[in-house]
Amino acid sequence: MSMSNYDHNKKLTVPGPLFTLDRTLNKRLSALFLIGAMTLACTPSVQAQRDGAPEPPPEDEQHPTSQPSLHEADSPSSPKDEHREEASSETAWGEATFNQGINPHILHRPDENRGVALFAGGCFWCMEAPFEELKGVTAVYSGYTGGQEPRPSYSQVSSYKTQHIEAVIVYYRPQEISYNELLHTYWRSINPTQRDGQFADRGHQYTTGIFTVDKTQQGAARASKESLTTSKKFRDPIAVKLYPAETFWPAEDYHQDYYKLHKSHYLRYKYGSGRAAYLKETWGVE
Numbered sequence: 084m085s086m087s088n089y090d091h092n093k094k095l096t097v098p099g100p101l102f103t104l105d106r107t108l109n110k111r112l113s114a115l116f117l118i119g120a121m122t123l124a125c126t127p128s129v130q131a132q133r134d135g136a137p138e139p140p141p142e143d144e145q146h147p148t149s150q151p152s153l154h155e156a157d158s159p160s161s162p163k164d165e166h167r168e169e170a171s172s173e174t175a176w177g178e179a180t181f182n183q184g185i186n187p188h189i190l191h192r193p194d195e196n197r198g199v200a201l202f203a204g205g206c207f208w209c210m211e212a213p214f215e216e217l218k219g220v221t222a223v224y225s226g227y228t229g230g231q232e233p234r235p236s237y238s239q240v241s242s243y244k245t246q247h248i249e250a251v252i253v254y255y256r257p258q259e260i261s262y263n264e265l266l267h268t269y270w271r272s273i274n275p276t277q278r279d280g281q282f283a284d285r286g287h288q289y290t291t292g293i294f295t296v297d298k299t300q301q302g303a304a305r306a307s308k309e310s311l312t313t314s315k316k317f318r319d320p321i322a323v324k325l326y327p328a329e330t331f332w333p334a335e336d337y338h339q340d341y342y343k344l345h346k347s348h349y350l351r352y353k354y355g356s357g358r359a360a361y362l363k364e365t366w367g368v369e
Contacts, residue, residue: 155324177254179224179333182234185252187328191296193257200265201228201294201328203250204273205281208341209353210251213272213368219260224252225341226333228294235332240288248288252331262300266307269293271366275311276319283356294328301325 174185176197191199204210207225214223227235230247240247253265273281273291280289293308295301304325312321333339342349353359362368 155326177222179222179226179252179339181333181335183333184233185226185331185333187252187294187296187331193299196256196258198255198257198262199296199328200253200255200262200300201250201296201331202253202265202269203228203248203290203292203294204269205249205284205289205291205358206352206356207249207251207334207338208349209358210272211340212342213268214251214253214265217255217260217264217268219258220253220255220265222254224333225338226250226252226331228329228331229292229326233330233332237335237338243286243288246287247332248290248292249334250292250294250331252333262303263307266293266304270307270311271368272362273323274361274365275321275323276317278322282358282361291323292326293323294326296328301327 174180174183174190176190176192176199179185187199187201190197202210202214211223211225214220226249227240227245227247228250230240230245232239232245232247235245235247239245240249255265275291278290279285281291293304295304308321308323308325311317350359359369
């Protein structure tokens with residue numbers, strides 16, 4: 084019925100019992116609607132717990148229409164890092180500054196007891212703590228890698244405007260801690276079989292990856308992955324891929340050491356996303 088033709092002064096005459104039934108039904112429907120609305124309002128999205136992070140798009144829109152720029156380490160078409168020279172001009176070993184790209188190949192000097200490693204394991208907040216606790220690790224920074232767009236911001240990466248993924252760069256002393264020990268920690272910080280992200284975080288920017296700086300790291304990472312596969316610990320195949328390291332772009336300052344500076348919020352996020360429960364059940368890690 085067209086609302087323009089509806090007579091708002093017209094009264095409907097309805098028999099008593101039917102009117103009573105209709106009013107009761109309306110009340111019940113209204114109550115159910117109210118309960119549903121309150122439930123939605125009181126159930127926070129795990130993704131929204133990230134500082135300013137937007138809701139993820141529908142499942143069929145989570146990955147950008149263009150293919151990610153990441154190429155696995157064994158691929159002969161692995162891209163050359165276009166920003167490598169620019170990224171290495173000012174950054175010193177052990178340091179990181181937002182919007183100043185880091186070239187891991189130049190900073191990685193194991194013969195000088197200065198090592199660099201890059202890992203992606205979903206939310207970078209949750210990847211800093213496991214490595215910073217290790218003796219021989221001097222610094223860990225959250226950031227973005229894997230994409231070709233220079234100077235990415237969190238808002239760009241989280242809204243699917245770049246091909247970067249969240250990652251951490253680890254500065255370590257090879258004479259104090261080996262790369263294999265870093266790999267051991269990495270596997271026990273993630274769900275290695277999840278392909279679409281990590282835990283409640285879904286989308287390309289939350290996928291996993293090991294970014295190797297040289298052939299030594301590449302061989303160790305490959306052997307470590309094969310060892311986990313042959314262990315039969317998981318029924319599903321290992322989803323983590325190996326990539327040649329590219330420019331690492333440190334994230335904004337408020338992301339760095341988030342687990343220390345905003346501990347209660349970080350723990351709510353870690354437990355709410357399902358990461359904490361999985362790590363404890365699968366790896367025995369708190």
